[in-house]
Amino acid sequence: MKKLLWLALLVAVLLAGWALLKVRRARPEVPFARVERSDLVSVIVTNGRIEPLEWAAVAAEQAGLVRRVHAERGQRVKAGEVLVELDAATAEAELAAARARLAQVQAEIARLEQGGRAAELAALDAEIEALRPELAAAEQEKSALERLAARQAATRTEADAAGRRAEKLAAQLDGLRKRRLALVDSPERQAARARLDEAEAALESARLRLEKTLLRSPLAGTVYEADLRPGAFVAAGQTVAKVGRLDRVLARVFVDEPELGRLARGQAVLLGWDALPGRRWEGSVERLPSEITVLGSRQVGEVVCRIENPGGELLPGTNVNVEIRTEAARSALSMPREALRRRNGQTGVFTLNGDRLAWQPVELGISTVTRVQILKGLNEGDAVALPTDVGLAEGLEVRPVFRP
Template sequence: MRAGARGYDTGGLKKISAAVLILGGTAALIAWLLTRPAPPREVPFARAVRRQIVSTITTNGKLEPVEFTVVRGPRDGAVIRLLVERGARIAAGSAVAELDSAEARTELEAARARLAQILAEQAVFEQGGQRSALTQAANAIARVQVDLDHARRQAASLEKLVAARAEPAASLDEARQRVRALETDLEAARQQREALIPTGSRESWEARRKEAETAVEAARRRVETATLLAPVSGYVYNVAVRPGSFIRAGDPVVEIGRIHELRATVYVDEPELGRVAVGLPIRITWDGAPGREWRGTVEKRPTQIVPFQSRQVGEVMCRLPNEDGALLPGANVNVEIQTHVAADALVIPKAAVRRDSQGAGVLLLAGDRVEWRSVRLGASSVTDAEIAGGLREGDAVALPTEGPLSPGERVLPRFP
């Protein structure tokens, strides 16, 4: 029994010892896993290299012709037809729209009728009146005058006879009534003749004629201006009305421009305006013509700051050639203004530049770790930044990573 007890105790001790060893090894492994340094993170890097860098302001703008003409309504009226559409190329003298001319044609007919009447009346004046009518009136006056003379003589004879009591007084009264009636007829005949003779001077008739001719000419112009013509050859880049629209005199109808040269209104944010100068080159691209680009220059700096969408901008005026007419007025374009060119600059990717409370810097590769290095920036483009101080050619700088990267952190550099 004693020997068996000792055997049992020996086996138990062995198992306990094995368990202790396993637990100790596990604890040591866990401790090592917890205390071992983390493997370095793989981080993309880029090297500082020397090459040309073009500093640019990237923004947007809108195109319009340098030379353009606005066809305006010559008078009030309704647009009955539009004869062009936006994008059409037209020649000078081509009809672009028609206004309602019914009222103007009525006015023209009335003015012509009035002129014809005045010309006829003036001819009568020049001839002293209508000859046949005047002759008839003169003959009527003469007849009445003869009858009147005869009646007066009869009345005079009757006055003597009545005085001599050779005729009754009633005969004299009848004769005198006859004289008065003929005098009335004679006055009426003379007035009728006067009515046939036009009144006024030659100057007044000339004035009436000229006034009527002016009215005819004005009505004729109103009819002619019902058809609106293009004053220049070019491209229709805006149509401001629709058929049926009522316009006032001076309202814009169609805008025509010569598009061999265009002006770009470029919207530059206020903080960037200090970099803009007259004569700087620009590069324009348009989503409507992928793969193409156009070159131009800054023509005029802005004179004020204006709101544009959610931005405060200055409107920089630029000019560019458009010989083949591929760019269209009114197009919204992408614009790069080249503000500075450095031919042999030390350049790193713009994305590698970081900022802290003291200014710009980079995370520089030093051995297997990164360290903060303050830098002085020069020109910049859309993708690159010039380093004017703080780095040397060949230095490796960290590019952005998914998580934050801190100075002193071990890294596994990866170069593209």
């Protein structure tokens, strides 16, 4: 009888242990992470597009065919360097004709200033020089006789005769001077001068037309747009190339509307480009959005950032990945961002209390892509539940699995 009692007791203990083991094995496995201290840098992750900081378009001032392309996309050029050369046959012919016309007019003027006219001018000058002392002597004699006649030392007839002689010489000298002036400024010479001015203007115009066949860079920089080939037709006003300074560029960054309140001028910016993995470019926020625009399904503000690009790898139009560092906290109490949950209008986490879950509201600080700062509600070393397929609830008994 006693043996039967002990046997029944043993069976009961085994059944209880088996039931307890079954219950323990039925507890759901839930991943957990520890609250710990770490340095956090809060960033806004988005995308953007590169634009030149300083640039200029090179346009054709006259239509023509491309004779030669001197600069390709990505090539560095100096200010004034020729980028594209248009066909100049017509302009060169016009320049040659203008030079010939100028030479012809200059020859006409030379003929007017030489030969008989030059000799005639010399003769007139000689006559004028001869009359000047003769007129001076006649005027002196007239003055002397006038004084003597006043003292009755000479007759009035003598004084009047001297006056008439002086007047005659003065009239002759005036006539010679008028003849000389008419000879120098003749209508024929004036017409020749007009033709000379016209020929010089035509030559300068031809030179300008020839110069316009050479399309030059207005500034030193890098050619970032140029697609012409020899033989292509270029219309007047057509842009043939764009040149910009690319040692510093602008990034037009698209930030979602809810994130705009975190932005400030001067915040650090880090850029990446899928074409050059591992390469990074640094800069800062220069201008904040002035309006909200639609970008696909997003409501965004356009933030302008100035980026250092010493190697010139980032070309205008490049699509880039952007991180804007809005805040930083050293040795901050933090946890994985994925542990956050919303419950009854509160933000919080499920913590581990023994083997059971406990709901704990939290107050948050800055956040990164993977972690979030805890200002209130948790302590260092606390365990917080991570996302799982298991439906979590207050008081649920779980089997915790800790992740590093």
